[in-house]
Amino acid sequence: MLLGAGLDTRAYRLPWPPDCHVYEIDRPEVLTFKHHVLDRLHLTPHTTRTPISADLRTDWAPALTAAGFDPTTPCAWLAEGLLLYLPSAPERHLIDTVDRLSAPGSTLAYEIKTGWERPEVRASPVYSATLRQTGVDLLALFDREPRPDSAADLTTRGWTTTTHTPYDFTRHHGRGPLPEPHDALAANRWIFATKPAPTSG
Numbered sequence: 299m300l301l302g303a304g305l306d307t308r309a310y311r312l313p314w315p316p317d318c319h320v321y322e323i324d325r326p327e328v329l330t331f332k333h334h335v336l337d338r339l340h341l342t343p344h345t346t347r348t349p350i351s352a353d354l355r356t357d358w359a360p361a362l363t364a365a366g367f368d369p370t371t372p373c374a375w376l377a378e379g380l381l382l383y384l385p386s387a388p389e390r391h392l393i394d395t396v397d398r399l400s401a402p403g404s405t406l407a408y409e410i411k412t413g414w415e416r417p418e419v420r421a422s423p424v425y426s427a428t429l430r431q432t433g434v435d436l437l438a439l440f441d442r443e444p445r446p447d448s449a450a451d452l453t454t455r456g457w458t459t460t461t462h463t464p465y466d467f468t469r470h471h472g473r474g475p476l477p478e479p480h481d482a483l484a485a486n487r488w489i490f491a492t493k494p495a496p497t498s499g
């Protein structure tokens with residue numbers, strides 16, 4: 299389940315096991331643009347793929363259920379680059395919805411920033427280059443509300459969580475970003491959460 303799927307093309311690229319179903323939630327205008335591009339390339343997904351137009355600041359669970367999502371089957375939820383843009387109430391609602399719709403054995407991975415960045419970090423070339431190259435001002439899109447502690451919320455709900463920095467993946471894969479002065483990634487964290495399956499016996 300890709301929450302804030304954007305232009306993610308995993309459904310078209312990865313060798314999915316049989317019986318997988320990839321759902322992609324994003325705002326209608328983003329999905330319309332994506333389909334416009336994909337249709338022109340005549341691409342077909344490597345699995346069953348269902349795009350769902352929804353605003354994740356609202357109650358989006360009914361759209362998911364209406365699209366055929368089965369909450370009794372374990373799901374891998376991914377919110378990559380999404381929560382940075384959502385106010386705190388929709389983030390809390392997202393965690394609640396994911397928990398409610400997750401069968402035991404489900405997983406959730408999501409990315410956060412630990413806080414609003416200092417001016418030196420906001421002046422990082424990452425942001426200015428993005429603005430120059432794409433016209434998108436990421437800093438204007440980031441939500442400025444204090445973040446809820448969703449990892450703690452998940453733990454309270456019985457999930458297990460681990461937290462990683464982007465550099466953990468650099469070390470693991472032997473390539474990727476390294477810390478630098480006034481680093482725009484220094485405040486980023488990845489949370490991996492699992493809803494335990496019941497133990498037998």
Ligand SMILES: C[S@@+](CC[C@H](N)C(=O)[O-])C[C@H]1O[C@@H](n2cnc3c(N)ncnc32)[C@H](O)[C@@H]1O
Pocket residue numbers: 301302303304305306323324325328352353354355377378379380383384
């Ligand atoms: C930085 S992009 C990440 C896209 C993709 N997950 C990836 O990592 O390539 C953030 C995505 O979240 C979506 N998004 C932001 N706010 C949203 C909302 N309220 N409802 C649905 N999608 C939203 C945006 O439209 C955008 O596609």
